[in-house]
Amino acid sequence: MNGITLYAQLISTDNWHGAIPSHVGRTGILTANTENLRQLLAQCSLGNRRAFETLYRSVAPSLHSVALRCMGRRDLAEEVVQESFVRIWHNASRYEAHLSAPLTWMINITRNLAIDQLRKHRELPLSDLQQNAVADDTPGADEQLDSARSSRALSHCLEQLDGMQRQTITIAYFHGFSASELATQLAAPLGTVKSSIRRGMERLRRCLES
Amino acid sequence: MNYQTAERRRALAGDYAIGLMPPTARKRFEQLLLDDPHLRAELAQWDTHLASLAEPLSAQPVPEHVWQAIVSRIEPQKLHVPARRPFWTWLRTGVVICSLLIAVTVGLLYTRDNVQYKATLLSGTEQPGLRIEAHTDYLQVQPLQLAALDAGRSLELWAIPVDGKPVSLGLIPTGGDGMIGLSKSQQQLLGPHVVLAVSLEPKGGSTTGQPSGPVLYQGPLAAL
16 A cells, blocks of 8 residues: 555655746756765765764755655655665765766665665555556656756756657656556557667767767 | 677666666676776766756755664664663663572571570479570570469570679560570670570569579570
């Protein structure tokens, strides 16, 4: 039964995107001081607890927003945040500074933990009610991305994608739906969904890199 | 699967990053990542671009209890253990102290209660009148055949050393049955060859410190 509330919440929380100012510019959660975070992570890998607390104070709200976006429920999102920071503390030495920004690395930890949780919930067979809830979620995905265009570069690049590409990429990214789950949801052939995601990602990447 | 061409590697890293890979392919890819820094770099590129999907999210304040929970998990030795240890330590110490106390008390009582000497006091007609057991700090008196006593009289017990004057040990309890407490000096008096005697005295005992009435019963203390 957990799954039902999960999906119900998932729809409702998609609405809080509307509260985000659409033309304030780059005020999103990725604008943290990268160099500062890098140093804090390095300190954490040496076992510096104070650095860890500073790191927590500066990025926990961002990771919370990601967890909330994935889980759709505050209690579940808080658990994911907790788990994320335990993992960040123990794995700080594995962060490869030359590969990605610290926040990207941390967001990925949070997102992966959230998706693991969501997949566990989904292992239960989907009831009709859940199926409907999942199906109902899909129209919302477009709206999420509409409000997600606060970042000019991103919104420009997302506009390059067609509706299905945007939808599938967002749902896969935040909710960990597999291609076959997406195919069921969208009532589209599996191959179509897969190639839609791949083409969409490739287009997104080329645009962001240009 | 062929991981050699750059395009293929990029596509696979993308599949992994967005979550398109089935679990077995995922595990295989993670194995490859361990030994292939270029593949890790390719994946990091994807992660960076995909993380921009989180860009529009607005920061959400986190309740303080989340931080407390994190601290308690990364510092178990500071937070969990002391919270529980005092209780168990106190409980354990308490149990040990209690058992020691019980052992000592029982031991003391046991040794204290050991009867060290016995005497059967006889009347002038050699009839046993009283039995007395000497414990460490008291005497247990048991009547055998005790003469009836006037209301205004008391029976007083004396210890008579081999060569010395009688020393009062106290009054025989009314009816002859009971205990007579012994002071330190009285305890030291008791030993083999000491004779116990009971005299008839005014109510409350002799006023002179020496027997003032007739000796009704007497008998030697015998060591056990």
